[in-house]
Amino acid sequence: MTNMYYRPIPRTDHVRTTGALTLAGGWTWFDTVEETQRGGTSRLIAAAELPDDLRQRLTSPRAPIATLDFATPKLMGILNVTPDSFSDGGAHNTFADAVNRARAMVAEGAHIIDVGGESTRPGAADVTEAEEIARTAPVIAAMRAAMDVPISIDTRKTAVAQAATDAGATLVNDVAGFRFDPALAPFCVASRLPVCVMHAQGDPATMQKNPRYDHVALDVYDFLAERVSALTALGIPRAQIIVDPGIGFGKTQAHNLTLMQNLSLFHGLGCPILLGASRKRFIGDIGGTPEAGARMPGSVAVALAGIAQGVQVLRVHDVDATRAALALWRAVTGSGG
Structure with a gap:
């Protein structure tokens, strides 16, 4: 746990101030930083006042991961091959439907497809390794044979990750932060696989029971910092780790909104950031769309x-709606994103 935290204030205006710094080699810039002390107050400081090591982490371009170049935003298409995921459970849990959906998302502009065979919605029960493998590995193999796109496996389990990578997956995305199965991180090291590490308070069965x-x-930042340190100590390079603050995983609406307002804090970890908020409950609650499938605009x-x-x-x-919106955002802001 650190005592001082630095959150760059990102801007996208086409006119930059003198001395402005590019954030993570991307499409935003900053000249001001919020400095926060745990248990104390926060203040705004000039970017020039940052400690040298932190300035380096905040500004260094992120290295490619699984062929993804982070100089521009990337879209990860969600492919849940489950009968009970919160938004699309049952929609793609046949082999043909899953492969067709993957093909459609690539055509719509997905840069990577994330395949999951175990629902992690609040209250979800565990799935056996054999069942999870049966749901995911054949679909991944068919995708690998039919299309040239990076594939990630969304799993907490080593056996599932191994079957998925044997079938053609090239990244492991663990919603448990590599704490559920102690053999998973060493497997990724041995297989030289990049990873995505996510924060969650509790497990799917309990995570929404009064999270505090x-x-x-700051708590999520500390968790991810510890997880990145643990993974790098095992042998996974920091440059091959994506971090995810875990919107909706053991968080109330207020927690989710606070994280959204402070996303730029996580650039200080020196890793690409993944945002997985699509169709989450807080979007429905605020936007007045109780049905998950109607939450695209939000x-x-x-x-x-x-x-x-x-x-x-x-x-x-x-994917298609997000791609179109991103293209308009890019044109209106004049951003390279």
């Missing part, structure tokens, strides 16, 4: 808010 934090943004709005803070990867259900 001292300061949600999901796009939240996605663009993330892009404005320099988030490099958007994990989305509605």
Whole structure:
């Protein structure tokens, strides 16, 4: 746990101030930083006042991961091959439907497809390794044979990750932050796989039962910092780690909104940031869309808010709508994003 935190204030205006710094080699810039002390007050400081090591982390371009270049935002299409995911459960849980949906998302502009065989919605029960493998590995193999696109496996389990990578997956996305299965991170090291590490308080069965934090943004930052340190100590390079603050995983609406307002804080970890807010409950509650499938407009709005803070990867259900909105955002702001 650190005691001082630095959140760059990202801007996208086409006119930059003298001495402005580019955030993570991307499409936003900053000249001001919020300095926050845990248990104390915060203040705004000039970017020039940043410690040298932190300035380097905040400004260095992120290295490619699984062929993804983070100089521009990337779209991760969600492919849930499950009968019970919160938004699209049952929609793609046959082999043909799953492969067709993957093909459609690539055509719509997805840069990577994230395949998951276990629902992590609040209250979801565990799935056996054998069942999860049966749901995911054949679909990944068919995708690999039919299209040239990076594939990530969304799993907490080593056996599932191994079957998925044997079938053609090239990234492991663990919503448990590599704490559920102690063998998963060493497997990724041995297989030289990049990873995405996410924050969650509790597990899917319990995570929405009164989640509490001292300061949600700082607590999540500390968790991810510890996880990145643990993974790098095992042998996964920092440059091959994506971080995800875990919107909706053990968070109330207030927690989610605080994280959204502080996303740029996580650039200080020196890793690309993934935002996975698509169709989450808080979007429905605020936007008045109780049905998850009707939350596309709200999901796009939240996605663009993330892009404005320099988030490099958007994990989305509605690939085509997000791609179109991003193209308009890019044109209107004059951003390279």
